Amino acid sequence: MGSLKLDHPQENNSNSSPMQMTSALDPVEFRRQGHMMVDFIADYYQNIDKYPVLSQVDPGYLRKRLPESAPDNPEPIETILQDVQEHIVPGLTHWQSPSFFAFFASNVSIAGFLGEMLSTGFNVVGFNWVSSPAATELESIVMDWLGNLLRLPKSFLFSGNGGGVIHGSTCEAIVCTMAASRDQMLSRIGGDNIGKLVVYGSDQTHSALQKASQIVGINPKNFRAIEATRSTTFALSPESLKLAISSDIEAGLVPLFLCATVGTTATTAVDPLGPLCDVAKHHGMWVHVDAAYAGSACICPEFRHFIDGIEGVDSFSFNAHKWFFTGLDCCCLWVKNPGALISSLSANPEFLRNKPTDSKQVVDYKDWQIALSRRFRAMKLWLVLRSYGVVNLRNFLRSHVKMAKLFEGLVAMDQRFEIVVPRNFSMVCFRVSPWVATSKGTPTTPTSNSFHQNGIEDNVEKCTNEVNCKLLEAINASGRVFMTHAVVGGMYVIRCAVGVTLTEEKHIAMAWKVVQEHADVILKNHGDDGDAKLKLPLLDKIA
Amino acid sequence: MGSLKLDHPQENNSNSSPMQMTSALDPVEFRRQGHMMVDFIADYYQNIDKYPVLSQVDPGYLRKRLPESAPDNPEPIETILQDVQEHIVPGLTHWQSPSFFAFFASNVSIAGFLGEMLSTGFNVVGFNWVSSPAATELESIVMDWLGNLLRLPKSFLFSGNGGGVIHGSTCEAIVCTMAASRDQMLSRIGGDNIGKLVVYGSDQTHSALQKASQIVGINPKNFRAIEATRSTTFALSPESLKLAISSDIEAGLVPLFLCATVGTTATTAVDPLGPLCDVAKHHGMWVHVDAAYAGSACICPEFRHFIDGIEGVDSFSFNAHKWFFTGLDCCCLWVKNPGALISSLSANPEFLRNKPTDSKQVVDYKDWQIALSRRFRAMKLWLVLRSYGVVNLRNFLRSHVKMAKLFEGLVAMDQRFEIVVPRNFSMVCFRVSPWVATSKGTPTTPTSNSFHQNGIEDNVEKCTNEVNCKLLEAINASGRVFMTHAVVGGMYVIRCAVGVTLTEEKHIAMAWKVVQEHADVILKNHGDDGDAKLKLPLLDKIA
The missing domain is CATH 1.20.1340.10 (dopa decarboxylase, N-terminal domain)
Structure with a gap:
């Protein structure tokens, strides 16, 4: 078959006589x-x-x-x-x-699409084993496959008495693990003490943590978003965590849950898992790792070090629906102690009683998640792994990283711009830089020039932020690319996140061209003369 | 194209050379x-x-x-x-x-399947308006369409300052509404009082309520599953609710949330919304209606009365993925006060800031649900509504009800069987009955015969339950049909839930034949002689 022509829709004969219900799934018409x-x-x-x-x-x-x-x-x-x-x-x-560089990508592939078709076609509701054994068993198998690819410790695999489950979203994964940790803790300290429990992340942690904390009934006063600064490239410092915990304990509170991030949304910062676990485990806390975006990359040996220390945590999740070609939704969660999840989330109404469940020989995933119903999500993950194979999947990810490097290189060659944080994966954080390039070769930065005068530096930052905001708006209004922003350490930065399946190097080159073209216009409008000798935009505003 | 022949898979050339990433979404190969x-x-x-x-x-x-x-x-x-x-x-x-009669169906249709294909193909992540305006706007529109079909009060529609949202599951809908009600209440009575909040349902309410209650941090001691008896055909009695609430208030607790059910899982019982609201509203409680299965039927005028009283509740949900031809997952939730949801569930991280959101002219559905990510689920609902039209959709539902009536009639004609509760929708609850049919025309029931002797009646019930349990196992082991069970009022009952798109009357006739054949064998093995003059199975065991 070729392209679809819709110019001459067929006459609809259904208006005249009522349809038979079964025709709604008639194989010929299907x-x-x-x-x-x-x-x-x-x-x-x-x-x-x-x-x-x-x-x-x-x-x-x-x-x-x-x-x-x-x-x-x-x-x-x-x-x-x-x-x-x-x-x-x-x-x-x-x-x-291919020119979508916003947020993080949510990439799809032929295999992911076909897997979703199968899952939709079968439309089984795999809440427990008996309701469709293949749905449960395939999920356990692919989660072990994927856990092995990530070189997760055996304690996260079914073979090591842990196990994996596919959720719809990271927020759901955090809600479930946090509820499990909450109930474990309350069984130790007494059920009336929920108001004492404290949840920790950094101010770079995804908003899913705060939302999950709110949902499971943690007092909003007991949510800690510890500041992460440029000095640690926006990673959570174990020392800061330690201080926050000590202060809470002194106040009579009970540290409960830490969410560490591998690949933050703003800058893809990586929290140091090992040292953070050392602190948290000293206080019997549950540690979850949110690697929503960057987890995929860790199937490549050269990126695996980003999750070093994973052996110390309690749960780990990443979204195959971001950067692993499955399409929405497919959040892969592994836990060391499924019993804790099950204890918090199980409900065993009579209508679901069955012999395999009673035999305790099977996994009933309904007790690992919020909903009773569940789609057969393992299918698309299985198809992606088989259709492409591990070798190609690694190369796909590397090719995105390579394109991000290319973009980074292009930015670095233009002295009007600054790479704001080191690139870890396939995302580049950049901005029009706040310095005056006095000559092409020797930009001077605020830390070494006269802007360090009282108040002026703040104004420079503010104006720089405004310029970058305008630049981003102009880029996106062009319709030629879509990028989004973050604000870190007071800086408004533009994020170029590579990850769409169809993106090729030519799209990177084009994206950079769009950025440059719009920068030319904006800087010209704000500069003195716009010639090769660049001047700080908006400098006149500051004066 | 015709049927798929897979006998001779093509040679795979990909092993020899690495694939290009973009080939994973190459249109020709797609x-x-x-x-x-x-x-x-x-x-x-x-x-x-x-x-x-x-x-x-x-x-x-x-x-x-x-x-x-x-x-x-x-x-x-x-x-x-x-x-x-x-x-x-x-x-x-x-x-x-077509022979699946278990649980409640989760039916799919060509339109639902195609809608899912579109949603998967576009794979947009519609967390807020700007991330894909069509995803948000189509959802608001079809939820208003559907709300009108159900004749929901205007206060549940966007045009009346309420609104609808598509969740993945009923449990998620209850988690979100309960969290909203919890936070509203805590803002009145003080944030440290979460331990005082009480949640109410009946012992027929779906386990999703207890699970949701557990997830949002309600003390498990404060969950009330009020007994619903055969005297009210297993509906929650407003009087019982009133008593439970009074007792809790006396104990210093705070009534928070009532979940009423229209179409319970065990027997499709319908809780009386109006009178229950009168009780609950007297105490400022949030009332949610779970019509997961039966809600669909209420688009037919003759079934609409089952949700009479809906004007008094705060939120209402039904699963289009059960009995409305969309396929998983599609839980439609309407609320009168979206502000309460938003207040509990919103998170506004910098990376999601955008002008349309700031303008407050748009809906950002991320604040109406647990996850940030969300699929474009409205697409399949839109396709189902348009592909079949309201007239056919009503007729599809009626045709399921008609087939359930047919099954009910077949059961009623066999004196060995009993219809346990009146049929409300498309589900029949039946069992091999506990009486001795002394002659074909005059069965005598336990309430009028010698079984009323001390202890013997209990034994009769127990043995009857065992027989029904065996019968169901035998039916399902045949592979020819699948039905499931419930236990209500101490009775083990078999449920025949009609709702699959492909089911026709011939499948109903066949299902009943399978039940009868297996009943013949089981009753013969347990009876004296198995001839036309039937005797209570297991009677010898009782003696």
Whole structure:
């Protein structure tokens, strides 16, 4: 089959007579419409770089275009697909566009897509083993496969009495592990002491930690976002953790849970797992590692050191739906002590009683997660691992890292810009730099020049932030690329996160060209003359 | 294209040279493999009634068949699909089989499947409006459409300052609404009083309530599962609720949250919303209605009365992934006060800051749910509504109800069986009955005969339960149908839940034949002579 032509939708005969319910899953019709949809999506990928990456619609655009109520009568798939093309596609921000460099990517692949099709087609609800043994068993098997690829200690694998489970999101993984740790702790110190429990992360930790903490009933006053500074490249310092814990203990509180991050959202900083565990374990805390984005990279030997110290933690999660080609949603969580999860999350109503469960020979994943229902998510992970093989998967990840290096190199060659933190993985944090490049070769920085005068440096930072904010807005409004920002150590930085399956080196070169072009305009508007001898933008504002 | 033939998988050329990453989403290859998968799944539906409905594998079957680690090199899709057929399909319990009558169905349709394909293909992460405006706006629109179909009060719709959101599961919906109610209450009575909060349901309420309560940090001692008896057909009695609340208030506790159910899991009982709200609202409690299964039916005028009183509650959810043809996962939740959800669940990290959010003109669904990430689930709901139209959707639901009535009629004609509770929707609760049918026309029941002697009645019930348990095991072991059980009022009952898209009347007739055949054998083995004059099975055991 070739591209999909929708110019002449077939007449819909269903309006005249009521449909049979079984026709809603009639294999012949399923085949016809399924093939049509494959072509529609293949066409979408073929044309994806023609769309503005960031959707350019205004709030409320869709309500103006759609009817006020659901139709009484059926509409043909051809009409619906035309509407998708005309009304939905313009409202998409194209996460699979090769020029999507925002947030972290959520990449998909043919294998991930096919796995999702199978899972949707079977549509089994694998809450316990008996409800679909293959769904449970395949999940346990691929989680062991993946755990081995990450060289996780055996204690995280089923063979070592730990085990892995696929959740929908990191927040869910943290909610579950935190609830488990909370209940373990309360059984030691008494159930009425929930108000004393304290949760720790850094101010670089993903907001999922605070949200999870809030959900499981930790007093909001007992949530600690410890400052991580540029001096540690925004990693959480074990010494700071120690101080925070001591202070809480003195106040009569009980340290409960630490979330360490490998690859923070703002800058891909890596918290030092070993030293942090030494501190936390001294106080009997549960340590979770959130490697949502960067975990995938750790299947490459050269990146594995980023999770050194993992043997000391209680749980570890990463999102295969970010940078492992599965598509949403696929958060892989390993725990050393599944019993703690099960003890907090199990519910055994009579209607689910069955012999395999009673025999205790099987895993019932409903007790490892929030929901009872669960999709057959292992399927897509299995297909990704098999369709590409470990060798190619490693190379895919390396190729993203290589492209990030390329972008980093391009930024470094332009003296108007600064790489803000060392690049660890496939993301580059940069900004228009706050210094005056007095000549091409010798930029002078605020730490060594006259800006260090009282108050002026603050103004320089503020104006620099404004310029970068404007620059990012202009880039994104162009529709040619989409990047997002972070603010670290008071600096507004632009993040270029590489990770989409379709991205090639030419897209990196183009992205940099877009950045430069918009920088030219913005700096020219703010500088004196805009010639080769650059001057600090907005300097006149400061004076 | 026709059926898929996998006898001669193509040679895989990928082993020899490394793949380009972009080939993992190459449109040409996507098209080829996508079409292959459509055929594979169409073939699966075509053959689905040839498989045992309940998987007959033993625990650990799959680990014996799969390699111990992920492959280094890629494998062709043809090989993978052969493995799916040989190793995965036998381990599936076929939820889409027309003879699946277990739990509640989780039905899928062509439109639901296509919607999922689109959502997977775009793979946008719609956490906030700007990250993909269409994902957010379509969700708001279809939730209003669906709310109107259910004739929800305007206060649950966006147009009435309420609104709807699609969650993954009922448990998630309850976690979020309960956390919102908890934080509202704690802001009134002081943040240190979480230990005083009490959650109420009946002993027929889904285990999701207890799990949610546990997750959000309610003291397990403060969870009330109020007994619902046969006298109210297992609905929660407002009087019992009132008593439980009074007793808690006397003990210094604070009533927080009531979950009422429309269509309980065991028997599809319906809690009386209006009178329960009157009690709960007197104490300022949050009332949630869980209509996970039965909510769909309420789009039919003749079933709408089951949610009468809905105007008094705070939140309402039903699972379109159960009985509304979307496939997993699609839990529709409406709330009157989104602000309460947002206040509990929002996190606004810098990296998500954007102008539309700051303008407060848009919905950011991340603040209505647990996770940050979210799939574009509205797509499949939109496709289901449009592809079938309201008229057909109502008729689909009615056709399931009609088939349940048919089954009920067949059971009623066999004097060995009893319908245990009145049928409300598309589920029939029945059992081999405990009475001796002394003649075909005049069965005598335990309430009117000699079994009422001391202790003997208990034994009759126990033995009856054993017989029903054996009967169900035998039915399911046959592989010809799959039903599950419940225990209500001490009775072990068999549930026949109709709801799969492919089920037709002939499957109902066949299911009843299977039940009768196995009942014949079991009753014959336990009776005296097994002839037309039936005798209580196991009666000799009792003596």
